[in-house]
Amino acid sequence: MDPTVVAQLYRAMNGERDIQITYTSMTSGLSDPQWISPVHFHFDGEAIYLRAWSYNHEAYRDYLPIRIAKQIEMITRERPAPLPFDTDWNSFVRLWICPRSGLSDAQARVVRREYGFQEKTHIAVNTRKALAFYVIRRWRLDDEKARLELDRMEELDA
Structure with missing residues (x-):
């Protein structure tokens, strides 16, 4: 896991900002850019995950930071609206x-x-x-x- 990626995700999370990532999906194998809004890191005993609101899926999802492409500076933006309540x-x-x-x-x-x-x-x-x-x-x-x-x-x- 790249510390630069984690640091950028953490800054976006603490600043309550959206961040554009390029994430490789295990399901599709695609690596498309997407906007997320990071809210928590968690650990399952084997890997660290990022819980984030996915604008593509309109749902909270878990992302493995190791699958996020390293970029020198990821683009961030103000959240367009408050995030939905994460019931789960x-x-x-x-x-x-x-x-x-x-x-x-x-x-x-x-x-x-x-x-x-x-x-x-x-x-x-x-x-x-x-x-x-x-x-x-x-x-x-x-x-x-x-x-x-x-x-x-x-x-x-x-």
């Missing part, structure tokens, strides 16, 4: 995690011991709704060969 960032969820249902009783006991929770219980992980995807991916809760699975997710009152 400002909402919290609880993920109820348990040993994978296909495990034998002996395997489930080992998993419970390994992760430090008692028999017949779950691990409860509270996180922002916007970050639940990263918890699920990081713990591989959607992988059929993982030792843990997501039992349920519930929204919490703010």
Whole structure:
């Protein structure tokens, strides 16, 4: 990750300004210029992300700064209007995690011991709704060969 890119994103975020970036999408492979309005940096345990309002998608999105093309000076502008409320960032969820249902009783006991929770219980992980995807991916809760699975997710009152 280039410190020049991060510094420019940080300045735009602190100045509440939009910034034009050239971002390479994993989905399309395209590297088109686009305007974003950066609001937060966050870390999922593996990578640093930038949460920003995307004018192209008219939604909040997460960007990997490593995929933003380095430029000597990125163009910024005043925000044309206040940003919409980021409901997913400002909402919290609880993920109820348990040993994978296909495990034998002996395997489930080992998993419970390994992760430090008692028999017949779950691990409860509270996180922002916007970050639940990263918890699920990081713990591989959607992988059929993982030792843990997501039992349920519930929204919490703010």
